[in-house]
Amino acid sequence: MDLPSKLTESVQRGVAKHYHVDVPTVELQPTRKDFEGDITVVIFPMLRYIKGNPVEIGTKIGEYLQEHVAEIYKYNVVKGFLNLVVSDAYYLHWFDTIRTDENYGLVPADSKNVLMVEYSSPNTNKPLHLGHIRNNLLGYSVAEILKASGHKVYKSQIVNDRGIHICKSMLAWQKFGNGETPESSGIKSDHLVGKYYVAFDKAYKKEITQLEAQGKSRSTAEKEAPILLEAQEMLRKWEAGDEEVVRLWKKMNGWVYTGFNTTYTNLGVDFDKLYYESDTYLLGKDIVEDGLKKGVFFRKADGSVWIDLSEEGLDEKIVLRADGTAVYMTQDIGTAIQRVADFPDINGMVYTVGNEQDYHFKVLFLILKKLGFHWAGQLYHLSYGMVDLPSGKMKSREGTVVDADDLIESMSKTAKEISIAQGKLDGYSEEEKQKLYKMVGLAALKYFILKVDPKKRILFDPEESVDFQGNTGPFIQYTYARIQSILRKADFNVSQVKGKPGALHEKEKELIKSLQNFPETVLLAAENYSPALLANYIFELVKEFNSFYQQVTILGEADIEKKQLRVQLSKKVGEVIKSSFKILGIEVPERM
RNA sequence: GGUCGCGUAGCUCAGCUGGAUAGAGCAUCUGCCUUCUAAGCAGACGGUCGAAGGUUCGAAUCCUUCCGCGAUCACCA
Numbered sequence: 001m002d003l004p005s006k007l008t009e010s011v012q013r014g015v016a017k018h019y020h021v022d023v024p025t026v027e028l029q030p031t032r033k034d035f036e037g038d039i040t041v042v043i044f045p046m047l048r049y050i051k052g053n054p055v056e057i058g059t060k061i062g063e064y065l066q067e068h069v070a071e072i073y074k075y076n077v078v079k080g081f082l083n084l085v086v087s088d089a090y091y092l093h094w095f096d097t098i099r100t101d102e103n104y105g106l107v108p109a110d111s112k113n114v115l116m117v118e119y120s121s122p123n124t125n126k127p128l129h130l131g132h133i134r135n136n137l138l139g140y141s142v143a144e145i146l147k148a149s150g151h152k153v154y155k156s157q158i159v160n161d162r163g164i165h166i167c168k169s170m171l172a173w174q175k176f177g178n179g180e181t182p183e184s185s186g187i188k189s190d191h192l193v194g195k196y197y198v199a200f201d202k203a204y205k206k207e208i209t210q211l212e213a214q215g216k217s218r219s220t221a222e223k224e225a226p227i228l229l230e231a232q233e234m235l236r237k238w239e240a241g242d243e244e245v246v247r248l249w250k251k252m253n254g255w256v257y258t259g260f261n262t263t264y265t266n267l268g269v270d271f272d273k274l275y276y277e278s279d280t281y282l283l284g285k286d287i288v289e290d291g292l293k294k295g296v297f298f299r300k301a302d303g304s305v306w307i308d309l310s311e312e313g314l315d316e317k318i319v320l321r322a323d324g325t326a327v328y329m330t331q332d333i334g335t336a337i338q339r340v341a342d343f344p345d346i347n348g349m350v351y352t353v354g355n356e357q358d359y360h361f362k363v364l365f366l367i368l369k370k371l372g373f374h375w376a377g378q379l380y381h382l383s384y385g386m387v388d389l390p391s392g393k394m395k396s397r398e399g400t401v402v403d404a405d406d407l408i409e410s411m412s413k414t415a416k417e418i419s420i421a422q423g424k425l426d427g428y429s430e431e432e433k434q435k436l437y438k439m440v441g442l443a444a445l446k447y448f449i450l451k452v453d454p455k456k457r458i459l460f461d462p463e464e465s466v467d468f469q470g471n472t473g474p475f476i477q478y479t480y481a482r483i484q485s486i487l488r489k490a491d492f493n494v495s496q497v498k499g500k501p502g503a504l505h506e507k508e509k510e511l512i513k514s515l516q517n518f519p520e521t522v523l524l525a526a527e528n529y530s531p532a533l534l535a536n537y538i539f540e541l542v543k544e545f546n547s548f549y550q551q552v553t554i555l556g557e558a559d560i561e562k563k564q565l566r567v568q569l570s571k572k573v574g575e576v577i578k579s580s581f582k583i584l585g586i587e588v589p590e591r592m
Numbered sequence: 593g594g595u596c597g598c599g600u601a602g603c604u605c606a607g608c609u610g611g612a613u614a615g616a617g618c619a620u621c622u623g624c625c626u627u628c629u630a631a632g633c634a635g636a637c638g639g640u641c642g643a644a645g646g647u648u649c650g651a652a653u654c655c656u657u658c659c660g661c662g663a664u665c666a667c668c669a
Contacts, residue, residue: 470617
């Protein structure tokens with residue numbers, strides 16, 4: 001039995017003995033740093049069952065625990081708080097049990113617990129920007145967190161490869177491109193397509209201005225601009241399967257995919273299954289028919305099909321147009337079903353999509369539930385806040401974006417500058433150095449984004465570079481590298497020994513306590529779909545380690561048992577850093 | 593206007609199912625490299641937890657109202 005359960009039982013027994021009443025629950029919490037003790041029993045809630053002075057009650061229980069629980073050898077009572085000092089032997093024993101467990105804190109995958117995590121899902125008319133980076137990092141790490149907490153996970157994305165937006169880039173390329181290709185221009189292929197998306201917008205705006213000068217109203221001008229009409233015509237041709245349009249579409253999408261793949265590789269994200277909207281945009285219509293029969297949907301006089309969600313406090317929502325064509329919702333219903341058809345073992349899905357679609361997913365999940373799918377109970381919209389710039393929202397078509405590739409590049413550059421100034425890489429080849437700069441730069445970027453609660457929006461100021469000190473990715477990597485340095489120098493086989501010194505150093509005890517929190521943090525992060533919880537945990541652990549490192553000699557310790565324990569503690573901290581960072585999608589270096 | 597989210601130190605953020613004097617990092621200022629990597633450590637400075645009520649022995653945390661910011665309320669995706 002673990003110590004908290006044991007304490008709970010013992011407290012209940014102690015109370016029963018002294019006061020002849022049963023307390024249903026016992027509140028335990030870690031003792032605050034400014035008080036002596038490791039675990040605290042909060043007495044206040046017991047006052048409902050026991051009449052009396054909390055200090056007296058605490059003292060009675062404290063005495064009882066000291067006498068009956070071997071692990072407790074001291075206590076003190078402050079107001080209604082009973083602080084218990086736990087013996088070193090307990091902590092040492094506990095550490096010994098997890099010491100060689102390479103999968104400490106990670107739950108083995110359960111084949112009955114299968115989720116699909118969708119993330120990324122970009123449009124194919126422009127390169128990825130900082131907002132996409134947040135989506136990718138969140139989706140990837142939540143998928144990894146779910147794996148670490150015992151789920152089997154499929155990562156997927158649905159590529160938005162059709163629609164008016166891609167036609168805009170295509171049309172502009174056709175009109176203004178003069179046959180420009182990634183090869184001829186030397187521009188990264190997805191950026192080239194993005195260039196024409198911007199070009200379209202520019203031409204469109206110009207036409208609007210001209211029409212307005214001719215006396216048309218703004219909204220009319222926006223609807224009647226010739227270039228927009230042309231783009232709409234192109235979309236119609238695409239849907240009709242026009243050969244020339246389809247060929248152009250394939251060519252330009254191909255460019256985008258090539259570019260995206262480079263960015264994905266740089267970011268270190270991957271997918272098990274890709275869906276393309278050009279394949280899925282007609283899905284879902286048959287389900288609507290089905291839903292009509294079941295009475296989930298109803299048909300209006302004009303023939304369009306709706307669902308009434310007013311009982312749920314929402315509006316009526318259209319699921320099929322009067323002309324029988326699909327809307328976004330139809331498609332999402334169909335795609336969800338398609339996924340389960342493709343992967344029959346999944347029993348839930350996570351959608352990583354920005355919070356501007358909160359309403360859409362609320363409705364989608366309700367519909368799927370009403371349609372009665374068994375997997376509809378485990379649907380989660382991993383909603384996250386936008387990444388804004390000091391100047392406001394990022395807009396690709398206006399060119400006011402922080403480009404993903406540029407940002408990754410500039411992070412590596414900063415890492416390089418700092419690393420050269422530090423000058424600790426003697427003996428590293430140029431290739432190893434480049435790899436390290438990228439690793440550190442990416443860590444700074446990824447941690448910067450992941451440490452923030454997904455719900456909150458992020459304000460990113462390109463002028464103020466991302467930090468490399470303090471609560472940052474590089475700081476944690478640095479600690480890892482330090483630990484590896486110690487392990488390289490340890491002149492004995494760490495995995496073979498176990499330390500049993502008489503008294504634990506305060507810092508050693510604190511480290512062990514921090515290590516104990518790892519498994520529950522992984523589970524908590526999974527429950528909350530929040531990489532931020534894990535990021536903040538690892539920061540706490542690393543701070544604790546650095547304090548230990550600075551105050552306690554490790555390799556210089558004369559007492560061999562103490563030295564061995566300290567090396568092992570360091571090793572375990574290193575392993576937990578590595579596991580956590582792997583889950584967050586961040587690599588760790590041997591040196592830096 | 594309805595709905596949802598957010599509001600904690602100058603800045604960026606933690607604070608789990610209510611618990612002790614609200615915590616970190618950055619910035620500013622002090623110390624610490626002849627000893628395991630100073631991208632570090634130790635310390636100082638900095639707060640009416642948006643406001644007001646309420647519930648409670650106890651509220652940053654729960655409830656209500658209000659204020660501010662954002663999103664959404666498309667036969668766009």
